[in-house]
Amino acid sequence: MAFRKTLVSRAVSARRWIHGAVALGTYALVSFFGISLWWVLAAGSLTGVVFGKVFCRWICPLGFVMESVTGAAGADSKFRNMYQYHKLGCPVAWASGILNRHSLFRIRRRAEACTACGLCDKACYMATLDEGKYSLYKEGLNRPGDAFACSRCLACVSSCPAKSLSFGPALSISKSDS
């Protein structure tokens, strides 16, 4: 089953609330219920195997605080860089970032449905930052969804008016998809 635009759009528009609630729950598990941080790290890495680097923007308490303080994908490059750099010390970010290329669920594009409107690239902080290097739809460029820094925010899928982009099982990606 692929998570297509409608479901993803709802999740993306509520992402900050979802992230806040999950982050609070994760914090409570460690701080008040004595769950070992190692279990959180192991579970976070496991989510990387299935979904890629979802931990940073959907689960992590520190990620939630950092995104709130720095405005992660905002216009100010100083704060944006602060957000990126805080991940350097996190083993889950490293593990799940590497897994982005191999996770069971991945972002894919049905080329035949794409109208080349470019809205996905405008929504993706990576494509915006590294214009000319990454694109979700242009041929010959790296796909940001497979890159280490993609945090599976799914803003790209949500922004696609043609339903060309989806988030689904990698096994169902055909040769015509990219």
Ligand code: SF4
């Ligand atoms: S999920 Fe999409 S919009 Fe978000 S960083 Fe990854 S490729 Fe870019």
Ligand code: SF4
């Ligand atoms: S938003 Fe969708 S239709 Fe537009 S360029 Fe991206 S993948 Fe193609």
